[in-house]
Amino acid sequence: MTQLDLDPTNTRAADDTAAEPARLGRKRDHSRDADILDAAVDVLAEEGYDGMTIDMVAARAKAGKATLYRRWASKGELVIDAVACMKKDDLDLDRLPDTGTLRGDLIGMIKPRTLEEAEKKLQVMAGLMSVLARSPELSDAISQAIIEPRAEVNRILLRRAIERGEIAADCDVDTIALISPSMAAYRTLVLKKPVDREFLVSMIDGVILPAVGIRP
Structure with missing residues (x-):
């Protein structure tokens, strides 16, 4: 500089x-x-x-x-x-839904305010696309602020499902936890479509639950 x-x-x-x-x-x-x-x-x-x-x-x-x-x-x-x-708007990990089923917990995370915050974060990510490739520091900051919080919530919900015997213990938690935030980013950045309730429910029932061996 x-x-x-x-x-x-x-x-x-x-x-x-x-x-x-x-x-x-x-x-x-x-x-x-x-x-x-x-x-x-x-x-x-x-x-x-x-x-x-x-x-x-x-x-x-x-x-x-x-x-x-x-x-x-x-x-x-x-x-x-x-x-x-x-990250100050991250979800409260101590107050996540606990409905007794993985599907119920995932659906319980879909709230209007959560959707609005997620949409804004993805708009920020879209605004940074031109500089991400040449700024590794910015890429790390984006991942920690936008992708990681949602992935961590999914990891917690998946581990809870393993503990109650709902899904297999050898489930690939880390990979599956990234499915919804990654697809949400793709939908916003590439397809230019909103991440709404209908999309998220379709991801839960059509991708995440089958991936862990649950028939919706």
Whole structure:
């Protein structure tokens, strides 16, 4: 990264510093930056990474550009922190449905608010497609914020089904847990279709349950 890239007076140069976003593990007081990070996520979902600018985020957050540049030296750094903070909306793993059946638990996870949050996260992922291949740090952040939370929920529900003897103990939990988040991403990014209740139920009954040996 050059000195020009870090110059807060050079908006275009800072915005274009996408190839090598820096300091993924950088610690900040996210409660203090919450409005800016939320605004960055909104702009990213609407405009995509290439169309997003620091000016847009500052305007959406009602903050001065200097405030943003004091905390993030480039657009890439801001996006990484914004995506990482999307995890604050993760599902409460201590309050998952417990209906007594795997199908009931999976269906119980399909709620309007959950669908809205998942759709927004996938829109963010779509907005980042142009930069993912050349930014491994951003790819990791996207996986942890968008794919991993849903996969972890599925792993918990599958292990619970194994414990109660509903499915076989040698079930490939890790692979099956990735089916629905992966297909949801494909549906949004490639097919340009919404991830709605009908789609998710069809995934549960037509793919996931047969994969674990349950006839719906």
